[in-house]
Amino acid sequence: MTPQQQTRQAAVEAAAYRIRQHALAMGEVQGQGYVGQALGAADILAAVYADQLAFRAEDPAWDGRDRFLLSTGHYAIGLYAALAEAGIVPVEELETYGSDDSRLPMSGMSTYTPGMEISGGSLGHGLTIAVGLALGLRARGNPARIVNFLSDGELDEGSTWEAAMGAAHHRLGRIIAVVDINALQADGPTAGVLRTEPVAEKWAACGWHVQRVDGNDVGALLGAFDAIAARIEGPEAVDDGGHGAPSVILCDTKVGRGVPLLEEREKAHFMRIEEHEWAVCQEQLTAGYAEQTREKVAL
Numbered sequence: 001m002t003p004q005q006q007t008r009q010a011a012v013e014a015a016a017y018r019i020r021q022h023a024l025a026m027g028e029v030q031g032q033g034y035v036g037q038a039l040g041a042a043d044i045l046a047a048v049y050a051d052q053l054a055f056r057a058e059d060p061a062w063d064g065r066d067r068f069l070l071s072t073g074h075y076a077i078g079l080y081a082a083l084a085e086a087g088i089v090p091v092e093e094l095e096t097y098g099s100d101d102s103r104l105p106m107s108g109m110s111t112y113t114p115g116m117e118i119s120g121g122s123l124g125h126g127l128t129i130a131v132g133l134a135l136g137l138r139a140r141g142n143p144a145r146i147v148n149f150l151s152d153g154e155l156d157e158g159s160t161w162e163a164a165m166g167a168a169h170h171r172l173g174r175i176i177a178v179v180d181i182n183a184l185q186a187d188g189p190t191a192g193v194l195r196t197e198p199v200a201e202k203w204a205a206c207g208w209h210v211q212r213v214d215g216n217d218v219g220a221l222l223g224a225f226d227a228i229a230a231r232i233e234g235p236e237a238v239d240d241g242g243h244g245a246p247s248v249i250l251c252d253t254k255v256g257r258g259v260p261l262l263e264e265r266e267k268a269h270f271m272r273i274e275e276h277e278w279a280v281c282q283e284q285l286t287a288g289y290a291e292q293t294r295e296k297v298a299l
């Protein structure tokens with residue numbers, strides 16, 4: 001790894017750590033919530049917001065911004081943490097998460113929160129919106145990219161696959177789907193709810209450029225985004241004014257990642273965490289990050 005790559009990766013890892021800290025702090029206000037998903041997806045959100053997306057913190061509606069669509073409304077806690085890290089939502093506001101009159105409701109609402117592009121509580125709609133948005137942006141000559149964050153549960157939805165076929169058919173090369181495969185859904189393990197594997201082959205059959213990575217490995221995530229950027233913008237680019245195969249990054253992640261106490265929870269979809277456990281969670285998170293940083297220095 002070059003020193004530049006090291007610096008870049010360390011910056012994203014630091015952002016992921018702060019996103020996890022924020023998510024735990026928000027969860028503590030309510031005593032419960034979708035904390036496991038936020039911790040699991042923190043590395044993806046950090047790679048997106050600290051490294052990939054073009055945005056203006058002071059002008060979230062700037063027309064040149066890349067669009068980040070959170071299909072999974074219940075992951076909003078993770079996105080609020082990332083928006084705070086990005087400077088779009090004030091850090092002090094995070095403690096209002098889930099309270100009456102807060103701009104940060106438990107399920108993501110585009111009309112409430114700056115930087116929240118869509119309301120995503122009804123699963124399986126993010127990619128359909130991405131298709132319409134990509135067609136509209138291309139028609140207007142706007143080269144913005146659209147990153148749609150999906151969960152593995154959303155692969156149970158027919159609308160997701162209709163949109164996947166539509167994106168490939170219309171050659172919407174500026175769409176990047178990022179799927180958080182945490183192997184979990186509300187009713188239990190994904191493998192038991194509906195067998196969606198082999199997932200990579202399904203996306204490929206729909207006409208997508210497919211990569212599958214460890215979604216808790218920042219280096220692997222950045223590599224996957226770089227490969228997509230090369231396809232869209234580099235000297236070898238196959239993207240012709242926004243016409244190309246759309247890209248998907250399948251991210252295998254661990255619910256509760258970074259906090260061993262939560263990684264082992266059985267009822268992980270909606271976690272209830274005892275009052276005395278929150279401090280333990282923050283301590284475990286900090287200890288893990290310190291360890292990770294020390295290992296990097298030793299290498």
Ligand SMILES: Cc1ncc(C[n+]2csc(CCOP(=O)(O)OP(=O)(O)O)c2C)c(N)n1
Nearest residue numbers: 037121122123151152153182184185186269
């Ligand atoms: C269309 C639709 N069907 C059902 C639900 C109810 N629901 C809420 S979360 C969830 C689990 C979906 O799987 P996933 O997003 O992978 O869950 P997680 O990884 O967060 O546990 C379900 C079925 C919903 N919100 N929308």
Ligand SMILES: [Mg+2]
Nearest residue numbers: 152153184185
């Ligand atoms: Mg899931």
